[in-house]
Amino acid sequence: MLEDLEKKLYSEIPLTKYMQLKFTSVDEKKLISTAPLTPNINDKGTAFAGSLSTLVTISAWSACYLTVKELAYENAMIAVIKSDTAYRAPVTNTLYCETTLPTEDEINILKNKLINKKSASIKINSKIFQDDTLCVEFKGVYVIKV
Amino acid sequence: MLEDLEKKLYSEIPLTKYMQLKFTSVDEKKLISTAPLTPNINDKGTAFAGSLSTLVTISAWSACYLTVKELAYENAMIAVIKSDTAYRAPVTNTLYCETTLPTEDEINILKNKLINKKSASIKINSKIFQDDTLCVEFKGVYVIKV
Numbered sequence: 001m002l003e004d005l006e007k008k009l010y011s012e013i014p015l016t017k018y019m020q021l022k023f024t025s026v027d028e029k030k031l032i033s034t035a036p037l038t039p040n041i042n043d044k045g046t047a048f049a050g051s052l053s054t055l056v057t058i059s060a061w062s063a064c065y066l067t068v069k070e071l072a073y074e075n076a077m078i079a080v081i082k083s084d085t086a087y088r089a090p091v092t093n094t095l096y097c098e099t100t101l102p103t104e105d106e107i108n109i110l111k112n113k114l115i116n117k118k119s120a121s122i123k124i125n126s127k128i129f130q131d132d133t134l135c136v137e138f139k140g141v142y143v144i145k146v
Numbered sequence: 147m148l149e150d151l152e153k154k155l156y157s158e159i160p161l162t163k164y165m166q167l168k169f170t171s172v173d174e175k176k177l178i179s180t181a182p183l184t185p186n187i188n189d190k191g192t193a194f195a196g197s198l199s200t201l202v203t204i205s206a207w208s209a210c211y212l213t214v215k216e217l218a219y220e221n222a223m224i225a226v227i228k229s230d231t232a233y234r235a236p237v238t239n240t241l242y243c244e245t246t247l248p249t250e251d252e253i254n255i256l257k258n259k260l261i262n263k264k265s266a267s268i269k270i271n272s273k274i275f276q277d278d279t280l281c282v283e284f285k286g287v288y289v290i291k292v
Contacts, residue, residue, distance in 0.1 A: 086227070
C-alpha cells in the first residue's frame with residue numbers, strides 16, 4: 001500500500017521524487033515518512049524549511065489519502081486549505097516525520113459527512129523529530145470531496 | 147543583487163534550483179519571485195502545496211536576507227520559526243509570489259535590536275497570486291542573529 005502511494009507521488013508530484021520522500025511504515029495510529037538530508041539541505045547545512053514544510057504537508061495529505069482509500073472512495077479530491085507550522089529545532093540528519101492518523105471517532109464523522117454531503121474537512125497533525133527532539137510541529141486542515 | 151541571491155540559493159539549497167525559483171524584481175515595497183508549473187506540479191495538474199509553501203517560505207526568508215544585507219550585516223543567521231499558510235485557490239499556471247518588504251519603521255526597530263541584542267525577530271507576509279486571484283496567503287516569523 002505504501003509502495004503504491006510512493007509510486008503515485010513520484011509519478012504525479014516530481015518534487016517528492018527529487019526530495020527522495022519515503023514512507024517507511026504505517027499502523028493504526030501513525031504514518032512514518034522520511035527523506036535524506038542531501039537533496040533537502042540548506043545554506044546552514046541543516047534541513048531546508050521548504051523541505052520540512054513539504055514533508056509534513058504531503059505526509060498529512062497521505063494520511064487523508066490512506067484514510068479515504070480505506071473507506072473505499074477512489075479518486076477523492078484531497079487538498080490542504082490551511083496550515084500552521086512551528087520550526088522548533090534544526091534537523092541535521094535524515095528528516096523523520098510522524099503523522100497521526102485519524103482516530104476511529106474521527107473516521108466515523110468523516111464517513112458520515114462524505115456519505116451525506118460528499119465533502120468534509122479534517123485536521124491532521126504531523127511532527128518531525130530528530131532522536132527525541134521535536135523539530136517541526138504541523139497542524140493542517142484538509143478538505144476532501146468525493 | 148537578485149542574481150547573486152539566486153546563485154546563492156541554487157548553490158546552497160538544491161531544492162530551489164530544482165523548483166527553478168527566480169527573483170524577477172525588487173523595489174522598496176515588494177520582492178517578486180516566480181517558479182514554472184512543470185517541476186512544481188501535483189496529482190491534480192495544479193501547483194503542489196509543498197512547492198507553494200516552499201516558494202513563500204524562501205521568498206520571505208529572502209526579504210529578510212536583503213533587508214539585513216542593506217544594514218551591512220554579512221553572514222547573519224536567518225531562520226523561519228513559525229508560519230501560517232492559507233491555501234485559498236489552486237494555481238494552474240506559473241507560480242507568482244509577492245513578498246512585502248519591511249517598512250522603514252520596521253527596519254529601524256530591527257536595526258536597533260540587532261545593535262543592542264545581536265538578535266531580533268520579524269514578521270513577513272508573502273502572497274501567491276494568479277491574475278487577480280489571491281491563491282496563497284503566508285505569514286511567517288523569522289529570527290535573525292548577527
